Amino acid sequence: MLRIPLLIAAFLLLLLLRSSVFVIDQAEQGIIVQFGEPIGAVITTPGLHWKTPFIQEVRRFDKRLLPWDGDVSQVPTLGREFVLVDTTARFRIKDPLQFLRSVRDEAGARSRIDDILDSVVRDIISGTNLEEIVRSRDWKVDAKVLEEEALPRDDVDLGRPKKGRALLEKEMLAAVTKQMPALGIELVDVRIKRINYIDSVRRQVESRMISERQSIAERFRAEGQGRSQEILGQMERELRSIRSEAERKAAEIRGKADGQATRIYGDTYGADPEFYAFFRTLESYGAMGANTTLMLGADSEYFRYLESTRRRGSAGH
């Protein structure tokens, strides 16, 4: 039964080893703490490390970039619209010693960042118009699109923002960095993740969008009618011009022909107007029909020989 003490000894040795060797992961950095007091420099190189067993312990901190996600807060903007703002940030534990002293662990750090960032975001958002937060510095309105819409938007100023989103984010970062006491934390960036209207404002905006669309639709319809009338009007104008033009041309042609005919008649008949009158009169007699009554003088040319015939021939006829 000599083996049992041997086993116990081996076990104790293992325990000692276990307590004096520790591993720092690639993602970590560590501080050796003795009775709550940090000892030595921060261990940043990953791998196996030694410490005094039992009386020293290791505090590990993430070396990587860490995310911070803020609460969604309801903030009024400068224009008195209530918006929901959700921010996100990234930070890094830069000075683990300081970090350990001031906030102990990540949960502590987060609650401190929560407090500061929240108030900074509120300050900045409530001092800014919504347009400023939504747009960026390189905002420019495409005039063509605006014309297509052709809507005067009185409620929205379409000008370029003075600061814009990116600059506001920078301001937030600067303000937080300034306000944040020495926590051993480096804040890398602050970003506005989401910004939306609160529900009641959203409904208002939606109904405004609806009426806006309806007015655009109405304009399209009116435009259709207008264009249609315009086209019909142009058509009418063209029709009238075509017809009158034709009438004019026709009249001109007829007139010319009449003139020409008159000239021809004049030229020819002018040679002997007396004979023409005689000739034409005789011709017009030819047009007399059955319901015409002809009165002839007894001494007319026509009866001259009729009488003499009666005198010459017997009365038998």
Add this chain to the structure above:
Amino acid sequence: MSSPNEVLDDLLARVRGGGGNRGGRAGPAGPGQPIPWQWIASGVLALLLLWTATSSYYTVQPEERAVIKRFGAVIGTSDPGLHFKLPFGIDDVQLVKTERVLKQEFGFRTLNSAGRRTEYAADALPDESLMLSGDLNIIDVQWVVQYRIEDPMKYLYHQRDPEDTLRDISESVMRRAVGNRLGSEVLTTARVEISDLAQAETQEAMDKYDNGIKVLTVELQDVLPPKAVQPAFNEVNEARQERERMINEATKQANQEIPKAKGEANRAIAESEGYATERVNQARGETARFASILAEYRSAPDVTRTRMYLETMNKVIPSVGAVYVTQDGKTGPIPLLNLQGRLPAAVTNSEGR
């Protein structure tokens, strides 16, 4: 907390108990028999060997890369295939899918894309997808970010939860891109620009965090006005169609009537030209006839005059309804022919004689 001794005693008791059971099968083994130390030792050795064997190799799949850590410190990466490492958790392997194109969905979730049709989660995620355009309208934008883990080292050790960060940044960037446009642009023409911009800016942020993620594409999916507003948007489209229809109808009418009117005009002109020709020809003909007669008349005016007069009378009298002869100084005109149809014949007869 139990002391090491107690633990050991407990262990021994268990080993004995187990040995007893095993002994029961091999043969009767009552209490007080010597502990079979050899058996235990060989059993422990076998277990140790098994552990060594299983923990000293690893396989890397074709789409993966492995990062090997020894006591927590990275000592290298390895490519796909079978590899060996130090056992007992001295070497630790982390596999990262570097070759696979991964995606994050915003505003919707794919439930199952294994079947013939991809299924999507029914409920929308308005918090993710609703955003403000530059003219402060609300737009519902759904999009997908496709990315690849380019550098497994950076992915694992430069940032905690890089994917969460990718989501945060993508949402932020998309809202910036949409916020810098008019709502109607976002819905129509600016889609490509927005997705390009979002890709570039998301990549920029990833590069800044140096987290080894390569953003391949940002693809806009459904970009819609909010649900409540959609009917109004449809109304605009309908009105646009109606406008086109009305213009087309008017144009159609114009196209019908103008050529017709032109034809009619040409017809009127042609007709007048016909009239002109006719009129002139008529004049020419009549005057030519007159000229000929005149020429002949001039050679014998008296006879011709009388002949023409008589010929005319000859033609006229038969067709006239009634002829009255009047004589100066006598009362009333004497009807020469009062019975129509018979007496003209007599006249013709007398004339013929």
